[in-house]
Amino acid sequence: MATYRPAATxxxxxxLLRIIVCGGVILAHALLIFAAEPRYHVKSAAPWLPATIFYEAFRISTLAIFFVLAGWSAVASLRRRPWQRYLRDRAERVLLPLVAGVVLLGPVIKWIELGQGRDLRINGFRLVTPPDYGFVEFLSRYFGRVQLLTWSHLWFLAYLFVISLALLPVLLRLARVPRREWMPGRVLAFLPAAGFALLILTTGAYWPFLPNLTQDWGNLLYFTACFLAGGVFAAWPGWEARLRAEAPWLLAMALAGLAIVLLAGEGVVGRIGVGLCAWGSIGAALGYAGRHPPSPSPLLAWLGEATMPVYVLHHVPVLALGVLALGWGWGPMATVLFAWPLATLLSLAAYRLLVQPFAWPRRLVGMGPAPQPPKTAPGLGGGIFRPDGVA
Known part of the structure; x- marks a missing residue:
């Protein structure tokens, strides 16, 4: 049996993977304006096939990888602190940003959505007549009617909070066992894909995608499996080493699964394709990232710390820029290439100018206090996706 030797860095x-995936989420939301999926805040008059294809790829891969990274970070966190502090951390860095986002960002997102004649609620979606009143009047209605409240893209935080608490006993166990350094055989690099496919198939996960938590048990269980896989990776680094060895084949699996999804659509075969694509994406992403780890740098540290705030903030500029481009009559490609990079830059600028220097804005987007100057090597900041510690 081959042995994995843990790195000292x-x-x-x-x-880097977390930063790339965050950028992929922003791109996915820009693509969603033109994808065939009808449930979104802003939509073009007609779908665009390339947007549908690439959105499907990003939706399957980025969500799965984000939950895996969060599971990895949870186990790493529990190695360094007691479970009571972990629970407090989840409340401060997951629940608080969710509530703050619903209160501070939700009204703007909902106003944009209603202005497009769309009403995406926690219990469904419908077309509506755009409001004939102003934003100030809308604010009183937003906070006075539960049905108008929206968590938009921050549904991820609600699911993450529930999963983090529900799996606490398992996470504690994974954090306390000695790390398994031996590398398993090739079969374990691919076998979980069958488990993912079976889980998605039997629970009816993935379609339709309306993350309301209370009536979305299939997706909740699926994301729980992704989160748990990340926790196991943290306890068994040898398994990650096997993924690195099989990264090209895992990428091929991901692409094959995506092709099945696109060709078969909703149904039994399509859900099997989702499982194959999700696990292949997880394995290929971890595998290739592990093959080519970047050297620590101030830019990597800054972007790593910015990931959570940018995720929280990015949806408002994506939607606003999408509305502008659609109003100007721009085509799909021009709109995506306009909204994606500019929304990313605006989110980073908002983080740098309005969040990073100040204590309360940091807390509201899930960050800890501003770090003190390091005495040794620089750290990588805080965040629910951050892999604390070394491996």
């Missing part, structure tokens, strides 16, 4: 590969 920080997991800069996971930090």
């Amino acid at each position: 920080r997991r800069t590969d996971l930090d």
Whole structure:
């Protein structure tokens, strides 16, 4: 049996992966304006096939990888602190940003959505007549009617909070066992894909995608499986080493699964394709990132710390820029290439100018206090996706 030798450096590969995936989420939301999926805040008059294809790929891969990274970080966190502090951390860095986002960002997102004649509620979606009153009047209605409240993209935080608490006994166990350094055989690099496919198939996960938590048990269980896989990776680094060895084949599996999804659509075969694509994406992403870890740098540290705030903030500029481009009559490609990079830059600027220097804005987007100057090597900041510690 081959043996995995743990590295002595920080997991800069996971930090870079988290940054890339966050950028992929922003791109996915820009693509969603033109994808065939009808349930979104802003939509074009007609779908665009390339947007549908690439959105499907990003939706399957980025969500699965984000939950895996969060599971990895949870186990790493529990190695360094008691479970009571972990629960407090989840409340401060997951629940608080969710509530703050619903209160501070939700009204703007909902106003944009209603202005497009769309009403995406926690219990469904419908077309509506755009409001004939102003934003100030809308605010009183937003906070006075539960049905108008929206968590939009921050549904991820609600699911993450529930999963983090529900799996606490398992996470504690994974954090306390000695790390398994031996590398398993090739079969374990691919076998979980069958488990993912079976889980998605039997629970009816993935379609339709309306993350309301209370009536979305299939997706909740699916994301729980992704989160748990990340926790197991943290306890068994040898398994990650096997993924690195099989990264090209895992990428091929992901692409094959995506092709099945696109060709078969909703149904039994399509859900099997989702499972194959999700696990292949997880394995290929971790595998290739581990093969080429970047050197620590101030830019990597800054972007790593910015990931959570940018995720929280990015949806408002994506939607606003999408509305502008649609109003100007721009085509799909021009709109995506306009909204994606500019929304990313605006989110980073908002983080740098309005969040990073100040204590309360940091807390509201899930960050800890501003770090003190390091005495040794620089850290990588805080965040629910951050892989604390070394491997």
